[in-house]
Amino acid sequence: MALKKDSNSLHGEQEKSQNEDASLLELKNLENKKEIESQPLEVSKGNGNENGFLDFGFNQSILNSLRNKGYKNPTPIQKAAIPELMLGRDLLGQAQTGTGKTAAFALPLIQKLADNKELNAKVLVMTPTRELATQVAESFKSYSSESSNFKTVAIYGGTDYRNQISALKRKVDVVVGTPGRIMDHIRQGTFKTKDINCLVLDEADEMLNMGFLEDIEWIIDQLPENKQMVLFSATMPNEIRNIAKKYLNDPAEILIKSIKKETQLISQKFIYIQRHHKLDALKRILEINNEGVIIFVRTKLLTTSIAEALENSGHTVAVLNGDIPQNQRENTVDRLKKGFINILVATDVAARGLDVERIKLVVNYDFPFDKETYTHRIGRTGRAGRSGEAILFVNQREKHFLRNLENSTRTKIEEINIPSNKIINEKRMEKLIENVNESSLAIDENEDNKALIIDVLDNLKEKYSMDDSNIAMAAINLVIGNKSFFVNEDDSWIHKQNNTDRNRSNRNINNRMRNSNRRNNYQNDSFETYKFNFGKFDGVRVANIISSICNSTNINGRSIGKIQIFNDYSLVDLPRDLHRETKNKLKKIKVRN
Ligand code: AMP
Secondary structure, eight states: OOOOOOTTBSTTOOOOOTTSOSOEEEEEOTTOOEEEEOOOHHHHHOSSSOOTTGGGTOOHHHHHHHHHHTOOSOOHHHHHHHHHHHTTOOEEEEOOTTSSHHHHHHHHHHHHHHHTGGGTOEEEEEOSSHHHHHHHHHHHHHHTTTSTTOOEEEEOTTSOHHHHHHHHHSOOSEEEEOHHHHHHHHHHTSSOOTTEEEEEEOSHHHHHHTTOHHHHHHHHHHSOSSOEEEEEESSOOHHHHHHHHHHOSSOEEEEEOOSHHHHTTEEEEEEEOOGGGHHHHHHHHHHHOOSSEEEEOSOHHHHHHHHHHHHHTTOOEEEEOTTSOHHHHHHHHHHHHHTSOOEEEEOTTTTTTOOOTTOOEEEESSOOSBHHHHHHHHTTSSGGGOOEEEEEEEOGGGHHHHHHHHHHHTOOOEEOOOOOHHHHHHHHHHHHHHHHHHHHHHHTTOHHHHHHHHHHHHHHHHHHOOOHHHHHHHHHHHHHOSSOSSOOSOOHHHHHHHHHHHHHHHHHHHHHHHHHOOOOOOGGGGEEEEEESOOGGGTOOHHHHHHHHHHHSSOOGGGOOOEEEOSSOEEEEEESSOOHHHHHHHHTOOSOO
């Protein structure tokens, strides 16, 4: 098990495959070379009653389960892979999670098992992690839910052997497992492999990264010679090609050449941040978006300390790391899916393959070790055609890793600022107004509550002579509670940092522009920030600043950018390259005398 690979590390990473360029899905088939445009999954759900699965030759039970799941049309990878697998061919597929690759191999294999009932045949699927094993097993179960007497078992480490042994003793059609536990069962004689007539290696590159190559080869040696083989991998490094050459027999090759299509629904951002400000920045980000968030950190210890800190700030948080027993992990994922918890703090290995549709934001609290880790992390959001956001924390030392990451993923990761008090307070205000409005709409839905509310209103009016507006104000006050509603902690470090970072970032962008002659789209590039010596203590408001600037100079109100007012100074974004005369006028500006 020596294969802990670090050749893909972002520390000076080289481009691995020239194939990762165009956004095309290509079926390489000697006599039948097709090119199919890759599409987001949403499109494939369809609107009408069409059923694009009819032509594959699936039996009625499979079609029924697809109808139950609401699948109308196959995804591109399914269109390309299913006919090949139905013919019994081996298959080498390059695809990420989120493309529908599980159904691409599960559906034809369920059909094949149904066709060969009398042979007592079995399918073995190997996955790098227990999370992915459970997920793939769940997919097989749901796609076979209408097929009678069809059994799928998941076997993975971290759980009791006994249940797995008794499940393996009974009739089983599909076994999904992680390499270590599969080996254990084969060695103990609790998993008989003589009837395996199909082997799937799912996320093969991940298994390689985790050092499973020797285990995989040992397992393959225990299986019957004559079997169908399917290998799916998100990337195609040489090691995977070698495995394919060694074990696959004239495979059909399906390549999604770019990770672009799958990640383009995810808006990728980064924040320059000093290490000691990370937790504070995280809390501020969660003020803006705290429903369905995964935070990735490097160590188990950090998962718990961050979760505790967030819990103290009033969030519903759970931890996912290697120390958490398997049943508890499954329970956590389930609670996340149902919305009982909103935030998950996880290590990379523990969160691999996690498929929770409501994840809207991924925070890379610690910089990922390599491009694959980054791609997997951000792929936890933007599931099944939904959009998502990914934020990466970058410190001074990690700056050049960011450039490597942008180059190797061929993505522009956009810089954003840490939310200031002003932004957070605006958001809190907006939420309060929204909540009150939603609550007013909800009154009509519950007749009992409505009667009670009218009763309370009558009482207040009669007993305390309160009018409608008094009552409304008191009710809102009750919602706000005793704690101070607005954040007022010192956030000057954010402004200082944002300004230095913006200058640095502008410099970088200018350098990059010189280098590549590319058009940059940095939003604030046309602005410069000016500092004025008046602030909250002088009673200054945004409107005062705008009117003073417009009245004393020829600057148009609409061309004034962001205005931030602090206790004793204000920062105003104004158009870059102002005339010297205008700048002199700005120096003499007076606000409220
Ligand atoms: P996967 O790439 O296998 O992890 O699948 C990603 C998600 O797409 C899962 O939630 C699947 O249930 C869903 N999915 C797979 N195939 C289809 C399809 N043809 N139509 C709609 N959704 C699908």
